Amino acid sequence: MSSSDRALINAFREINGMADRINLAKTIVDRANNLFKQVHDGKNLKGRSNDAISSACLYIACRQEGVPRTFKEICAVSKVSKKEIGRCFKLILKALETSVDLITTGDFMSRFCSNLSLPNMVQKAATHIARKAVELDIVPGRSPISVAAAAIYMASQASNDKRSQKEIGDIAGVADVTIRQSYKLMYPMAAQLFPADFKFATPIEDLPQM
Numbered sequence: 001m002s003s004s005d006r007a008l009i010n011a012f013r014e015i016n017g018m019a020d021r022i023n024l025a026k027t028i029v030d031r032a033n034n035l036f037k038q039v040h041d042g043k044n045l046k047g048r049s050n051d052a053i054s055s056a057c058l059y060i061a062c063r064q065e066g067v068p069r070t071f072k073e074i075c076a077v078s079k080v081s082k083k084e085i086g087r088c089f090k091l092i093l094k095a096l097e098t099s100v101d102l103i104t105t106g107d108f109m110s111r112f113c114s115n116l117s118l119p120n121m122v123q124k125a126a127t128h129i130a131r132k133a134v135e136l137d138i139v140p141g142r143s144p145i146s147v148a149a150a151a152i153y154m155a156s157q158a159s160n161d162k163r164s165q166k167e168i169g170d171i172a173g174v175a176d177v178t179i180r181q182s183y184k185l186m187y188p189m190a191a192q193l194f195p196a197d198f199k200f201a202t203p204i205e206d207l208p209q210m
Helices: 003-021 026-041 050-064 071-076 082-096 106-115 120-135 144-157 165-172 176-193
Strands: none
Touching: 003 026, 003 050, 026 050, 026 082, 050 071, 050 082, 071 082, 106 120, 106 144, 106 165, 120 144, 120 176, 144 165, 144 176, 165 176
């Protein structure tokens, strides 16, 4: 067996193992394998570790299959750093001239809220808040994940199921300060962001001010 074939087999095994640990479907594994093979055959990423390329391919496959995972989630089952996965991700997109659909705040909302054990009412409000904040251009240049996290923080603080920035940040894979920056932009417009039928346990004027 050539060293090239061996590298492919090892990478496919690695991708499969990572996908297994975060319960990803076989269609995602197949797509990630296919991406890895294209990169490998094109010798596009010489000098990058196969583990980093495998992780980045899995990240791209998730996005393209419509079930995005954060870099942090992929990193948790990978042998490489978030930074290295991010670097390979950019290089692969460039090398294959492929694109990934733009991530929206809604892609993460249900998973983050369920991991935080938040009720449906809070999830619906957070989804609404994030969408409105983007529509009204209150959060220009902020990443969808940080906007989603800030929206969850705002919705939970207005409910009986309050969650701290740290709790939300740990689940979303963003720093407290990142959530705080997005929340700060959203807070002055809070009255326009909540759904009309939201039942406030804590009124807007009593929400945390940063």
